Amino acid sequence: MTTAMPATPFADPAPAQRLERAAGALNANGFGVEILDDAAAARARVTDLIPEGASVFTGASETLRLSGIDEDINGSGRYEAIKPRVLAMDRVAGADDMRRLPASPDVIVGSVAALTETGSLVIASGTGSQLPGYAGGAARAIWIVGAQKVVPDLGTALRRVEDHCLPLESARTQEAYGSPSAVNRLLILNAEHRPGRGTVLLLREAIGF
Template sequence: MEEIKSLFVKDKLEKTIESLKENGFEVEVVNTPAEAEELTLKLIPEGSSVSMGGSVTLNMTELLPKFRTEKYKFFERFNQPTWEDTVRVMRESLLSDYLVTGTNAVTEDGFLMQIDSGGNRVAGMAYGPNNVIVITGINKIVKDIHEGYDRLYYAGPLNSKRLNHKTPCNYSGKCEDCTTGMRMCNFVSVVKNGNRPFGKTHIIFINDNLGY
């Protein structure tokens, strides 16, 4: 039974990779977060400016301390004294050479889907940074956009609790379609093509179930 499940997952991954490549994305598969970290650092030349999205999967790598070194110009939004300073850095980071981020769902027909509270990740993945590197577990693969929306609204309450946003879904565990200022689902995007005006979108699949 486990072998059949493994073959099913492998077939789904291979189909998704083929679709992503047809849609202009660069795709690699690694086995561990450490390998994803190593590959990411190979893709980003030293001296590049780098921004990061908040992600449970990214937190499993050691990329953040690496980007904080003198080898890179890092847009530090995670350690600012005020919210106003954080917003300023997030806006400036839209001009980075590389955005490194996660995603909420990857469809078998080759689209990336994400949901955002503030919109900075959605904006960066759509336009701004020259290149985008997406690191994600294979558990984010869904059949299509409809199934992707289900996953987005599954992830929203979990991220609300992780970030301690004072939203109804933080307490109920499910989307309440609220109107609070800190809601997690203010912005939703579907990225259908990996080509960017000045670079590419590169996807690194970690062959494991990671993140939400």
């Protein structure tokens, strides 16, 4: 049985003015950004943003799972979905492809652990499989970010990773795989130097961790 995690301030959606401040900073740092009402709007927008037939990798994300975006990408047949291919591979014979395919898709879709009001994205990972694509390997990156993930600065973002995201993710992996998670790799994206490559869909509602 999963033990309920206590609520923290990091679970509260940021108010409109903080979302606007973060969006303005993201734009100044070279990211595209759209503020949307909810996960349903993000789900529809993701479909608009990804061309049919594109190779797409989805990073592990409760936001994608809860919104239905993960299933839209990996189960709809509209795209060349990379995750199902990787999961079906033999871990020894297919090791090279399991490493390469997620690193350079046409599009990578995921979420973040925190978004600062100064326009930085913070992504934590146990395995690092999604990080090469986020950092620049994918031709395009799309992040869906709930309003509760907006924090004032990088220091607060790192506290959110350790104090909020990690306990929740560890509870999930303990139930699913029998072992806790860990922040083995941490990626901080401060700016995007290729205009149009990175898009943040910032929601007014809370979703995910």
